[in-house]
Amino acid sequence: MTELLVTGGQVLRPDMTVERADVLVDQSSGDIVAVESPGELAGDDELDASDGLVVPGLVNAHTHVAMTLLRGYADDKPLDAWLQEDIWPVEGELTPEDVRVGAELGLVEMVKSGTTALSDMYFHVDEIAAAVEQAGVRAVLGHTAVTVGKDEEGAREDVRQSLETARDLDGAADGRISTTFQPHSLTTVGEEYLREYVPEADAAGLPIHLHANETTDEVEPLVEEHGIRPLEYADDVGLLAEDTFLAHCVHVDETEIDLLAETGTGVAHCPASNMKLASGMAPVQRLLDAGVTVGIGTDGAASNNDLDMFDEMRDAAMVGKLAADDASAVAAETVVEMATENGAELLGIDSGRIEPGANADLAVLSLDAPRLTPAHDLVSHLAYAATGSDVRHTVCDGEVLMRDRDVTVFDEDAVRERAQAHADALVDRASN
Numbered sequence: 001m002t003e004l005l006v007t008g009g010q011v012l013r014p015d016m017t018v019e020r021a022d023v024l025v026d027q028s029s030g031d032i033v034a035v036e037s038p039g040e041l042a043g044d045d046e047l048d049a050s051d052g053l054v055v056p057g058l059v060n061a062h063t064h065v066a067m068t069l070l071r072g073y074a075d076d077k078p079l080d081a082w083l084q085e086d087i088w089p090v091e092g093e094l095t096p097e098d099v100r101v102g103a104e105l106g107l108v109e110m111v112k113s114g115t116t117a118l119s120d121m122y123f124h125v126d127e128i129a130a131a132v133e134q135a136g137v138r139a140v141l142g143h144t145a146v147t148v149g150k151d152e153e154g155a156r157e158d159v160r161q162s163l164e165t166a167r168d169l170d171g172a173a174d175g176r177i178s179t180t181f182q183p184h185s186l187t188t189v190g191e192e193y194l195r196e197y198v199p200e201a202d203a204a205g206l207p208i209h210l211h212a213n214e215t216t217d218e219v220e221p222l223v224e225e226h227g228i229r230p231l232e233y234a235d236d237v238g239l240l241a242e243d244t245f246l247a248h249c250v251h252v253d254e255t256e257i258d259l260l261a262e263t264g265t266g267v268a269h270c271p272a273s274n275m276k277l278a279s280g281m282a283p284v285q286r287l288l289d290a291g292v293t294v295g296i297g298t299d300g301a302a303s304n305n306d307l308d309m310f311d312e313m314r315d316a317a318m319v320g321k322l323a324a325d326d327a328s329a330v331a332a333e334t335v336v337e338m339a340t341e342n343g344a345e346l347l348g349i350d351s352g353r354i355e356p357g358a359n360a361d362l363a364v365l366s367l368d369a370p371r372l373t374p375a376h377d378l379v380s381h382l383a384y385a386a387t388g389s390d391v392r393h394t395v396c397d398g399e400v401l402m403r404d405r406d407v408t409v410f411d412e413d414a415v416r417e418r419a420q421a422h423a424d425a426l427v428d429r430a431s432n
């Protein structure tokens with residue numbers, strides 16, 4: 001058994017207190033085995049956390065990791081125009097290799113900013129899985145099905161592929177990859193397909209992940225067509241359940257919040273994307289007060305435009321206060337919990353807490369930056385002042401993915417160069 005000792009730092013505990021402690025990791029099982037006062041534990045290898053803070057690895061609950069290739073490609077538009085005029089046409093040109101290269105770039109960015117788990121929606125999922133395998137992180141992956149604009153055969157094929165990918169890929173990368181069935185949204189997948197395939201996903205025990213109630217442009221036609229709120233419709237077709245989580249949920253009324261709470265359906269809140277596309281302000285404090293599990297996601301790098309979960313925590317706190325018209329809403333401890341244990345709960349992984357028995361998924365932050373001085377309250381710093389560049393080491397499943405800012409799992413420069421070349425060629429193809 002090889003044991004790694006994370007030593008000399010302060011540790012963020014599950015109750016959001018911070019104490020001086022060492023953390024012992026069993027690298028064969030990938031678990032945390034002990035958290036004890038400094039000097040009481042020994043390991044075969046050490047990770048120096050002096051003057052640092054050990055925190056659970058951050059969980060990005062909703063992203064499209066390969067969209068890094070489209071970062072800055074189309075900005076300053078609302079969701080529908082952005083997708084239809086810019087993103088979907090260029091995505092039509094993406095090759096499997098582009099998706100691999102984009103995913104590698106996104107994963108390097110995540111490892112460098114302390115994210116150890118992500119929930120992704122995209123296509124060419126085998127390529128994303130291969131990148132995740134190499135990155136050493138955990139991921140919930142799936143093929144996202146869209147049926148609008150397709151003939152019956154094409155639509156059915158896409159939804160079947162979502163089911164098959166979820167069945168086939170579950171447990172890959174030594175169990176670091178799990179899967180979800182992924183209808184893209186309530187407007188882009190036809191009712192007949194939801195009614196037919198959601199029960200199949202349930203029968204196969206597959207969790208479900210989709211976009212929902214993101215914009216008023218999406219909500220209003222659904223209300224008009226079905227005569228009920230979108231999440232009442234989602235419940236009617238069997239989508240709301242304990243192992244379902246919905247990205248966005250910006251425009252949800254009290255009935256829908258109650259439905260989410262009653263059914264145990266989770267929410268992946270994407271504050272930066274919701275602000276950038278001017279989709280609206282999600283009622284996060286009301287969701288939390290109702291008992292809904294709310295995690296945080298960056299969404300893709302084309303609508304954010306980075307994958308830094310520290311930025312996302314800060315954005316979640318800021319916009320959460322505005323939405324509630326209450327400065328005490330979505331407080332610092334709350335956003336840290338959302339980005340760690342709540343995200344882990346949505347993804348169905350035993351991570352998000354530094355405690356014996358939990359997965360050894362953690363990040364060590366340096367606390368010596370001027371922006372983190374003075375250190376009155378380190379939870380406040382995590383929520384409001386830290387950035388991904390303060391992360392010194394990243395560990396997932398007991399393996400060191402970044403040591404002293406050196407990414408060990410990829411050649412960072414080569415990944416960046418390949419990404420630039422693929423992005424250039426992609427844009428050339430799309431504009432011809």
Ligand SMILES: CSC[C@H]1O[C@@H](n2cnc3c(O)ncnc32)[C@H](O)[C@@H]1O
Nearest residue numbers: 064087091121122123144211299300
């Ligand atoms: C078909 S794969 C997933 C699909 O989702 C698109 N996408 C990216 N961001 C959003 C968003 O905020 N709402 C809805 N859909 C989004 C992405 O470009 C892919 O086409």
Ligand SMILES: [Zn+2]
Nearest residue numbers: 211247299300
């Ligand atoms: Zn999304």
